Amino acid sequence: MKQNIGSKKELLGDYGLVLGIEIHLHVKTQMKMFCGCSNTDLFDAEPNTRVCPVCLGMPGALPVPNKEAVEKTQLLGLALSCEINKHSYFDRKHYFYPDLPKGFQISQYKEPLCKGGIVRLQSGNGILLERIHLEEDTAKSFHEGEETFLDFNKSGVPLIEMVTKPMIYSVGDALEFGREIQEIVRHLGVGDANMEKGQFRVEPNISLRSPLEEKEQKIPEYKVEVKNINSFKFMEKAILSEIKRQKEILDAGKIPIQENRGYDEAKGKTVPQRSKEEAHDYRYFPEPDIPPMKFTSSYIEDLKKELPKLPGEIKKRLISKYDLGQHEADVLYNEELIELFEETGNLIQDYKKVANLLVNRPEHRDKTPEELLSYIAKEKSRIDDSEALQPIIDTVIEENKRIADQVRDGKEEAIEFLIGQVMKKTRGKAAPKTVRELLSEKLTA
Template identity: 40%
Template sequence: MNYIANVGLEVHVQLKTRTKIFCGCPTTFGAPPNTHVCPVCLGYPGAMPAMNAEAIRLTVLSGLMLGCQINPASKMDRKNYYYPDMPKNYQISQYDQPLCLGGGIEITLADGSKKKIGLTRIHIEEDVGKNMHFTASSGIDFNRAGTPLMEIVTEPDIASADEAMAFLEALKEILAYGGVSDVNLEEGNLRCDVNSSVRPAGQEKLGTKTELKNMNTFKGVHRALSYEIARQISELEKGGRIRQETRRWDDLAGVTLAMRSKEEAHDYRYFPEPDLLPIVLTQAQVTEWAKALPELPEKRRARMMSDYGIPEYDAGVLSADKALADYFEATATLVKNPKAASNWIMTTVMAKLTELHLTIGEVKITPAQLAKLINLVEAKTINLPTAKEIFELMFAQGGDAGEIVKAKGLAQVSDAGAIEKIVDEAIAANPKVVADYKGGKEASFKFLVGQVMKLSKGKANPALANELLKKKLG
């Protein structure tokens, strides 16, 4: 029998604020335990929360980028439960009046077709502390408690692990573009709960769902979901049934395991947070904020293809990161052949970034300097291997390509007379190879070209060297 999977995600994204959601403690990562804490985020009795305006603005921006409706009237609620990492014994969240409603993201499937994954809502809430486990006890660090999160909840529109991955990548790209989150997975900026169920094809009603909690890598989500969907199908095929439960992904074993089931269902007893007042957003305010919205990746890709005449693949690679796309566009507008700029950035520059674990923002070569280097190649002042050498120098210390060429005498020799001399030299020095070539050995020609380049210290115009050599060997 064929089965259809229905997967919904609850994605928790850390908002890019300087301070926590209800107090002035910094949100910077990596401080020693319990040094970014105060009476509010430690849950001292009587300490009063104060809403961080920036958390609201960033969530509204996210909602606008994701096609949500911005709720004109919103409020905060208390979600009550006991857990050691939550000092107040309740989490301040939003229940029935979240900041954003609806929306969705269009993802591209493997066959190139598009599919919209709908969003249910986006609400804001505070993060909890971090647990560390010792042998006989657990330790709590409250630095992260009170960090502003937005929870993005999807409809159960996702049908496979691949689609979940495509959704998360598209979401990450959009949020990074909008500057609403650093979306740094290593620092736990994006974590998600995965709800999945399967049903036989033809059945309308969704199957019983299970929940995978706190996944913090996209690869983990993909693996866990592939396993979980297959597990549920095989369970049903055996005539069994799915239990509604929370499961945990064991990354080492590559399986999902039922967590110790709670004695009773969650009873969060939500009620309006008495210490925080309602949030009312006027259309004028939302319109004002919307001015800060960037061009979104999908749109930018299309524009880059038409503005610079680069292929879809190039536009996809370059637009995946806003800073990289900015760098490309700044370079491309200064060169005669934008495709050359795309090639340079996608291969040479990006290889360097990977090799040295750098981001594009840390590169010393400015777009203007790179453009100059590319134009020197296009104008045949230098050849490509020389340009790569100059690039290495510029990458290490910055500088102007034209000046490096002058200082090091690297300009390409395109003077036919000078190259002819070198070609003669190469022929004279290698009589046996010349004889081999004349006897029909094609590879010998390449060797001779290599000799010419070597004798010219890499400066000969390769096309001209080829041409002259061919003529001489007639």
């Protein structure tokens, strides 16, 4: 993921990249954020079948907050070293849009569930978080010709919003940050974080600054938020194309407009988005339908105990305990092979070998530790050593001069017969690959 200096120069010229990232993610809960509607397998449900007066914003319907969603948000906060706010409450955020049935979104403004926090990247860079808060998702609108259709299944799904400080300075770090959060969210069971299903929406805020601004650690006076990104591949493309666009504007002596842009997959670039309302005044005020939330220290301590080890820590342990590389640790973690790896390793006391096998030979991943043990034992008894094989090969060539000559003359298939003879003499214990190498070395030299 790291970019080399050459390409950075080519991409940015003398400008420095400044990125802040906003992530919205669906919390995996039994029920929606403020009502009893089911929040499982929503993606597959028929439109408007997971709705009730509350998530449709009917008059008189009232929101009741979902404890599971609150706890999962705090769990994520703890995993990212946030401060868990002991006094938190919901606010109403007002704007008019057809997908927002109440005319306001229940969100958090002044006192989010989690404050601060940090994500450490492999480079050692620490990305500071501003906050993590909980809110409700809106409905989904479809435009077909002149008509607009609304599906309220997604309305009221618990949504975590996370915001970083503008302190990401490379495309590589931005991508790593996004992937790291996705991995942690899945690991904690906070969400499925499927980007294509809209469960994990990464919105980079992108701006470029001059060498002087960079030197003075100044944040540029404008930023462009890019939305509608549904994979990390597109995230990379969107950031690159946005950098190019902004650079051209800055080169021409102008300042890019502060706006929201959407990534257009077909065009491979960002396009301006329809703005939601002319003037942005959300008229926040504390949600009067939901009492403020108070959390005690002992509640937070109990929650900490529920916190499982994080992916980064797990991999770090594999690397230091078993002397593995980062790649091996990544594969073992991502493919959920750690248990198999450790059990098999304990059986045969050769962790490196087990790791190699599981990482490089996916066909062995479905085996039990015992099966792997006998496979490896067989492998081990193989005669794979050229010194031991050399005399046997010499004998076979001696005994099959005619065939050996054919190989010398370029008839490659003939070598198979000789390999067969060596296997026969070693009762199948010779490593076929080594035998082939030794034979062809001898006969084609």
